Amino acid sequence: MAGARESIHGQWSSRWMFILAATGSAVGLGNIWRFPYVTGENGGGAFVLIYLLCVAAVGIPIMMGETLIGRRGRQSPINAMRALALEEGLSANWRFLGWLGVVAGFIILSFYSVVAGWSVAYVFYVGGGAFAGTDATASAALFESFTGSALRVIGWHSLFMVMTGIIVARGVSGGLEQAVKWLMPALFVLLLVVVGYAMSTGDFGAAVNYLFAPDFSEVTGESVLAALGQAFFSLSLGMGAIMIYGSYLPAATSIPRTIGLVAVCDTGVAMLAGLAIFPIVFGFGLEPGSGPGLVFVTLTIAFGHMPFGQLFGALFFVLLSVAALTSAISILEPVVAWLVESFKWSRAKASSASALSAWVLGVGSALSFNEWADLQLVGKTFFDWCEFLSTTVMLPLGGLLVAIFVGWRMSQRSTMEELGVSDGFFYRVWRVLVQVIAPIGVLLIFGNALVIFLKDVGVLD
Numbered sequence: 001m002a003g004a005r006e007s008i009h010g011q012w013s014s015r016w017m018f019i020l021a022a023t024g025s026a027v028g029l030g031n032i033w034r035f036p037y038v039t040g041e042n043g044g045g046a047f048v049l050i051y052l053l054c055v056a057a058v059g060i061p062i063m064m065g066e067t068l069i070g071r072r073g074r075q076s077p078i079n080a081m082r083a084l085a086l087e088e089g090l091s092a093n094w095r096f097l098g099w100l101g102v103v104a105g106f107i108i109l110s111f112y113s114v115v116a117g118w119s120v121a122y123v124f125y126v127g128g129g130a131f132a133g134t135d136a137t138a139s140a141a142l143f144e145s146f147t148g149s150a151l152r153v154i155g156w157h158s159l160f161m162v163m164t165g166i167i168v169a170r171g172v173s174g175g176l177e178q179a180v181k182w183l184m185p186a187l188f189v190l191l192l193v194v195v196g197y198a199m200s201t202g203d204f205g206a207a208v209n210y211l212f213a214p215d216f217s218e219v220t221g222e223s224v225l226a227a228l229g230q231a232f233f234s235l236s237l238g239m240g241a242i243m244i245y246g247s248y249l250p251a252a253t254s255i256p257r258t259i260g261l262v263a264v265c266d267t268g269v270a271m272l273a274g275l276a277i278f279p280i281v282f283g284f285g286l287e288p289g290s291g292p293g294l295v296f297v298t299l300t301i302a303f304g305h306m307p308f309g310q311l312f313g314a315l316f317f318v319l320l321s322v323a324a325l326t327s328a329i330s331i332l333e334p335v336v337a338w339l340v341e342s343f344k345w346s347r348a349k350a351s352s353a354s355a356l357s358a359w360v361l362g363v364g365s366a367l368s369f370n371e372w373a374d375l376q377l378v379g380k381t382f383f384d385w386c387e388f389l390s391t392t393v394m395l396p397l398g399g400l401l402v403a404i405f406v407g408w409r410m411s412q413r414s415t416m417e418e419l420g421v422s423d424g425f426f427y428r429v430w431r432v433l434v435q436v437i438a439p440i441g442v443l444l445i446f447g448n449a450l451v452i453f454l455k456d457v458g459v460l461d
């Protein structure tokens, strides 16, 4: 029954447009900013291996599940979940899965926009020569003095949020498709340039060793949870972004092939980012676990020394900002689509109202690096809490429910029809993954982390 419904918001003009948009959503700060620094905080190789396992066994099957729900429901996640649940004879309460996504989306967008704002600011710092001939200490000092200024960080955060709101207000295909077509490949090429530079001047051997030689003594329940959260964050899962993009997918497109390609691109970019950053970390004696500033401190050292570094550096941060923008719009889109469907608001009104709300929350994250830096709850700032709760808790939880819905609650006939496959090897594997592996994986990882937490706070010993 694929294509029985139509989305009131429009449709991608082709399968390729979906691939570009979904890749635009997946590839962003998660790959270039978050992946390297979370890897650094969790000790390297073993974390990377677990991350790759999470992507393959949990992420990709759930991504197909989200896309098929979106395309079959052809509405915002809240309304699509409700419509499909009723169609399958289930409780309309499944719509709360959509709600969980909306809340997670707000939180993610709020801190995402703050970090994206740093990237926009760095276009000007790097382009203006602030890092010419810099070293590790000077580069770290500049990052700290920049993020130490509440006014500046809030200013760039505001600019980024306004851009996100404007693009979403203009709708699915107005300009966005065009931008993604050129800018994503350009980012990829520039990343290769930085990897080339890091290979020739940094400690490439140490980096490869760090990233790909697993040392399991570093693995804890928390790092496995972090790997799972990172897989969801990077693939844009668990909050309805891929679901809403799936709702604009033409009926005849093969979901498995399309999603496979998106996931491979996303993972490839994360690995490249690691290979660009860690040679510099080790070559310049930096600390891999130094936190959210990692990319901003390391890459700027490379740009400060390579020929045409000012130009390449500025270009790199332009592209990173664009990659962040194509992700941010996918975080805002599910909420806006829902407001338009349910309250008949115009897209302009819906996107200004929701961008403004996320902006307010983001101010808290912006202040976490300066005025509120000491305001901590069990060692985490407001920013850390937003990141932790949304990425590590809410996204895997949303994903778990998606897996249960497509694996256990929807009829086999519906899922097979929507995936466009017959009851063969591929379908069986997918079903085992969403029915058993993904839910058990998420639950085990959650359970384990809970035990560690209870031990930490002294409830268990």
Ligand code: PHE
Pocket: 025, 026, 027, 028, 029, 030, 031, 108, 232, 233, 234, 235, 236, 237, 239, 241, 327, 328, 330, 331
């Ligand atoms: N996947 C995006 C990134 O890696 C972030 C994102 C998370 C986008 C959740 C949509 C939903 O930057």
